[in-house]
Amino acid sequence: MPLWKEAGGKYTMVAIVSTVAYLGLEARGVEVQVQVAPGVPAFVVVGLPDKAVAESRERVRAALAAIGLSLPPKRITVNLSPADLPKEGSHFDLPIALGLLAAMGVADAETLAGYVVVGELGLDGRIAPSPGVLLAALHAGEEDKGLICPAAQGAEAAWAGSVEVLAAPDLIALLNHLKGQQLLSAAKPGEVAVQTSGPDLKQVKGQETAKRALEIAAAGGHNLLMIGPPGAGKSLMAACLPGILPPLDSAEALEVSMVASVAGTLEGGQLTRTRPFRSPHHSASMAALTGGGLKVKPGEVSLAHLGVLFLDELPEFQRAVLDSLRQPLETGTVSVARANAHVTFPARVQMIAAMNPCRCGHLGDPALACARAPRCAADYQAKVSGPLLDRIDLHVEVQPVSAADLVLPPPAEGSAEVAERVAAARAVQRDRFRDIKARTNAEADGDVLEAVATPDEAGRALLAQAAEATRMSARGYMRVLRVARTIADLSGADAVGRVHIAEALSYRRRAPVN
Template sequence: MVATVSTVAYLGLEARAVEVQVQLSPGLPKFLIVGLPDKAVAESRERVRAALTAIGLALPPKRITVNLSPADLPKEGSHFDLPIALALLAALGAADPETLSHYVAVGELKLDGRIAPSPGVLLAALHASQEEKGLICPQAQGSEAAWAGDLELLAAPDLLALLSHLRGSSRLRPPEPGEAEPVGRGPDLRQVKGQEVAKRALEIAAAGGHNLLMSGPPGAGKSLLASCLPGILPPLSPAEALEVSMVASVAGELEGGRMTRRRPFRAPHHSASMPALVGGGLRVRPGEISLAHLGVLFLDELPEFQRAVLDSLRQPLETGSVTVARANTHVTFPARVQLVAAMNPCRCGHLGDAALACSRAPRCAVDYQARLSGPLLDRVDLHVEVAGVSAADLTLPPPAEGSAAVAARVAAARRVQGERYQGCGVRTNAEADGELLERVATPDEPGRRLLAEAAAAMRLSARGFHRVIRVARTVADLAGAGQVGRIHVAEALSYRRQAPVN
């Protein structure tokens, strides 16, 4: 007899159907797991054996073969423990195979029979819903799975409670969706003294989803400005919140099933490796750029990152996704992020200050800034010089306008963009391209003349040219203008990095 239980294997944000087939056959006692299992799956046999012993069941002295079908699909993770145990129980006659055929099962087993959380339960729940099946999952992740919608959920604390429910001797309580976290504001722009140009650039970046690079001496407020950005961004829509939560679920960071409407803000240290930033590793996991999907990726001390690591961001910033290639599979994660970076003008940070500049200036600045590649900088829409803050600036009263007022203007501009790009698969001006960009953001005649003259004088690349148009469109949206004009183009050009002259 072959007993079968359905489960899933995760490939990026896709849950692939997997059948766990268990056969008991005569022969020397042996427990085999086949079907491209990784180390964690291969070790399931010991966890399953111990868990069954804990609930009073012993494995028969037979040859036990567990096949994970399809056999050519890599199987990774500890969530195969529970479906293997259930299929084995069905083969032993301790569970009804017909009942189990209506469920997808995921979960890790502890040696005492408890069912422990495992990453990706939300994806498994969405897959089960599409297959019109129920889901068996750990009790601790029932509230996470409940976000998938209308499906039968069996969130069990341990194997014994699950078997009692399946036999009808007791009932498991249906879980409720986890509470939605309130949208917090974080630091307020009122805390920033001076820096009006930088605050204006931050508003434009928030309104259009543009990448931003701030350069200035230490203590000028670059990190504070970046931390204020989530407070002026509009909250995630329900669909976007589900998208962000799916990434967090795969990464195992969705705690207590609590979804949030606040946009992600990730700030990795400059020692981060390439797999940590773009994804990968022995078990392919989403990197920081995917965990910041639909939010902000803040890279402080930008030149201190390894150059190869930074250059690995170039393609995801352009396409909005990152593909991790392996010999046997390709895994794709979403990566539609808003890059915000900060850097000092040179290693000592005081270029241009006669009292503090180092003796190696300007060579110090040239060497330091050369760590950043031109193609990466070309993908940054807004380049802002953040001046140092004087003692006189610090004694000034707080600005009259805070994050709430700026957030209202950003939300209005985002609403305009939402109506403009409805049905186009584009959320913000920063994502518009090709014919769509030409249709919605072509400047008027004075604006076109200024743009053509500036493109030649500043030696803009084709990418830089179009990014100026996108920023100009956002400036026009903030001003409530229907068409991009010369003044909007002029402001967009003022934030553009000029190519060095040979």
């Protein structure tokens, strides 16, 4: 809404355009207030802008010149309100330009009042993509407004539902649409990407125990650690996991796409039903893994939300980096605290880790083991902290693959058959937890877990005996119950029995060889 104010016998024009500032997966409303007033010619942007926002004035100046407009020889002040909220990113370019055009009388300020505006401007007036458009569209829907965004991200914004989306390729096309001279076509949601197929479990020779653990992990959303020599197939089995996991449902696909939108990795407005699979290198920093940086962005643990985070060569990661995962693995969220912001990202991941038993990798093989064996195993495995290992539900030892194993015919059962059993177990859990926030057995806790996973008398006695003998922590006790509940679901059992507890205990962590 334009406002005319008299100042010293001269009139000052103030125009307001709505946009957003991103804080994690939250889009907060921001008013772009543009004032064109008499005075020494200047163009000032205030309201805690970062470097990219402060440079908007040069991009806006060049974009207006590209469409044949020049800035008035007056004092132009742009205030980003609320002024105490940090503003980051280039998506403020377009709302500043439109606010300035409204203050100059080129665009209708009353029409712009019904839209949330995001987009970066090129020097030639083109509107370039910027991260977070899906969040801006959802915010616009909550505010009962439309959205003006780059043409390349119209398909992404259209996933927000009934929000009116104006996806413009350049500034002149947008102005023509607002004036009714040349209407833009309505944005349509992007396509749903076809689920990609990775390696098949039929490629894995032998390793029946590890494949069974992988199936249990997939069925219940449990964390898994595979320990074995180089070349045993640990990375291959981890890569097979997305192929046996059920596809994302509509709500989950939207959650995953919101994270990708903020990270700027959602291409072509495509939503995917394939669960994320992230495999960061062991040299990754804490900010890369958990999120952060100068402009707080989601890290690998958030980019893998509702999917798989695969950490190969686990002890080679820095210990502080690994320990930063302890809170996300327990709560399903990661909080990044900075002096000027406190941001929370979702991080409900299934962590799959792989490691060698020792630095040389051949512990137990007299012909290949190093001179420090078996002492090197304890030193190497001690690089991973006990509290992190306690958060891993399934620990399995992967045996070396012999030449005799390699010449065997492919297994009769592959990813398709395992995926059917996993889907059936997930369906049971979805029905079981339909009234609460938990999706899988791995997320069940407290009274909920006690209600669905209390074992029978024989199972309870076995679990109590094992807990006392191994000095199991309370967290470890609960994780055994969760794994046992998943094993029972895979077998179609309504109650958790002794046999399920026994198998769950077989996957608990064992002390390294001394």
